[in-house]
Amino acid sequence: MRGMLLGVSAVIFIAAAAGNPRPPQGASEPSQAAQPPAGRGGGGAPPPALPTPRLPDGTVNLGRVPGEKGAWRVPYITNMGMRLVGSDGQPLPELRQAQAAGRAAGPGGAAGGDGGGRGGAKAEPWIPWMPWSAAVYDYNSRNNSKYDPEGYCLPPGGPRLMATPYPMEIIQLPESRRIIMIFEGATHIWREIYMDGRPHPNGEALNPTYLGHSVGRWEGDTLVIDVVGFNENSWLDYFGHPHTDKLHVVERFSRPNKNTLRYEATVNDPGAYTRPFTIAWDVPWEPNGELQEYICQENNQFLYRLVDDFGQPIFGPRRQPGELPTGAGAR
Amino acid sequence: MTRHLAAGLVMLFLTAVPAAPHHSFAAEFDASKPFKLTGVVTKVEWQNPHTWFYIDVADEKSDKVTNWAMEMGSPNGLMRAGWTRNTMKIGDKVTVEGSMARDGSPTGNARVVLLTETGQRLFAASSQNDN
Secondary structure (H helix, E strand, C coil), rough: CHHHHHHHHHHHHHHHCCCCCCCCCECCCCCCHHHHHHHCCCCCCCCCCCCCHHHHHHCCCCCCCCCCCCCCCCCCCHHHHHHHCCCEEEEHHHHHHHHHHHHHHHHHHHHCCCCCCCCCHHCCCCHHHCCHHHHHHHHHCCCCCCCCCCHHCCCCCHHHHHHHCEEEEEEEEHCEEEEEEEEECCCEECCCCCCECCCCHHHHHHCECCCCCCEEEEECEEEEEEEEEEEECCCCCCCCCCCCCEEEEEEEEEEEEEEEEEEEEEEEEEEEEECCCCEEEEEEEEEECCCCCCCCCCCCCHHHHEEEECCCCCCCCCCCCCCCCCCCCCC | CHHHHHHHHHHHHCCCCCCCCCCHHHHHHHEEEEEEEEEEEEECCCCCCEEEEEEEECCCCCCEEEEEEECCCCCCHHCCCCCCCCCCCCCCEEEEEEEEEEECCEEEEEEEEEEEECCCCCCCCCCHHHC
């Protein structure tokens, strides 16, 4: 029932979003390419998409229009392995077939997950695995992502920021030559993108962090962000694609119409994958969206209930045989 | 009829709200072990990343009372689904549907909460279908 209603909602949303806005200027961004044809919802013509908002100097506005509310409703994308696109911005053909099959039958398909199930590395032959990254991914698949760092309230790194639910905002500060992104979810964090032309720090000066070091520039109407300096404490997605500190991400943000943020990320990690690959998805605008407080660390009982592969608590004292978890002093 | 239509619309709205995943559902709960339990609320932890509430459930045969812990979505997800922190209070009688914990403890992931007094049926922002 819920899945069916979600499907109905999705069709309504697709119908609303599939208008034909003007293409982005400047960069040849294939933003509309991946969208389904208009009129799929059955009824009459879809409403026209609102034009891309702009700042007074003509730069694309990736945030709110003054006087209005609004936030980007970040989708829950559990498996980035199903979001690979080719150089044309379209999903890989073999992946489209697998995705259709996954949507029909796979767990998560109805709930906004990606389908695809939990087939491990061999179910995603389009990922340029190394033996070790395939093995780690298989392990994470087998144990249902039990050790997902986000379950510990640790932040996502790289593209997963745009795949972890709850709204986010992009705040452009051209006068100080930087852009701030704030995330309600993803452990309630913010990120700063330097727009002043500075290079990444070199050597020891580049301190490995969850979010890395971000420098941005505009290519026409596309914000291009180059990120390096990741630590190895995060996963690329919920399904558990690993990465190393050699990870280099190039992100491309564009807004082909007011209601759509097109996100693309090229993932280049020579420590974990034999060649780069690009993932992409659209993020819908929530016109009345506003961010709420979300302090993940407040009452994270998952920590106290989580047991390792030998049945022992990850945190807290060892259990006697047959002893049940007690929760965070709740009972 | 109007009421049913309105309820339907509310359900449409509620179900369109993205669930609030935070940790692996499948690592902790078993979707193949559904439950439907009725009990009295003894405690509500309206906190992130998941709201937990506790109900006393009496066994029909032995009258033995067990205190069950129930996980829902975050206050953020629940508020977007129409809840407030006072929607469910200590002493309320509720019927909860969801999935049981894998570890055999009296713990569940609540998918739907029915408030007995008002008949209000509330989507609990569970992340059950997300993996």
